[in-house]
Amino acid sequence: MDFIDLGIIPHDEAEKIQLEKLNQVMQSIAPDTLYLLEHPPVVTLGRQGGLDNLLISEEALRGMGAQLVRTARGGNITCHYPGQLVVYPVVRIEKRRGGIKKFFHDMEETAIRTAARFDVIAARSEGQPGVWVGGGKLCSIGIGVKKWITYHGLSFNISRDMKLFNAITLCGLHGAHPTSLSAEAGREIDIEDVKNVFKEEFRRIFTDSTVA
DSSP, X not given: OEEEEEEEOOHHHXXXXXXXXXXXXXXXXXXXXXXXEEOSSEEEEOTTOOGGGBOSOHHHHHHTTOEEEEOSSXXXXXXXXXXXXXXXXXOBOTTSTTHHHHHHHHHHHHHHHHHHHTTOOOEEETTEEEEEETTEEEEEEEEEXXXXXXXXXXXXXXXXXXXXXXXXXXXXXXXXXXXOHHHHHTSOOOHHHHHHHHHHHHHXXXXXXXXX
8 A cells, every 4th residue: 555645736636646546556557545635725526416505606616716626426515625634545445345335434434533543532423424523524525436446535624724615515415514623622733643643544444454
């Protein structure tokens, strides 16, 4: 498994990198890879996403300095911005116990354990994908799969500045609101520290469930 930090990178560039790696993993000429990064402001629509969950015009969104893009991931609408950790796993799952369902669960578990390392108790919410702290959504997940290899992934709110969420109905869930690790911890948390912890927890969880 390679771990690659892409820093702050536009969504289209990161997607191109993912797809290139996806093809390499498919051909068995590259190892599974976990990308950690941040995006400039962007609202993304997944396969279940519709513009009815965009609460402002596309022109107004551009006025906020944000893009609107459609993606091949699962899920509805979400947003990304500097201060949010985005994780894209390009991982072969055909030999993992439990397939895509277990992979999804383990991604959530990695976020839950990472939050706990910063004294924030997060959990799943029945029937609502992602990771939550009470009624606040801390982490969204939308996975794409091609020939048993995953791409796209997870977004984990770290900083307190979440104003871009005001432009959308979060994940298409009316009444849902975002929260962040810094807000729940009551202190500013460095995203670089979160990256390091996330990698540790990811290694621990995925090493334990690699082979069927």
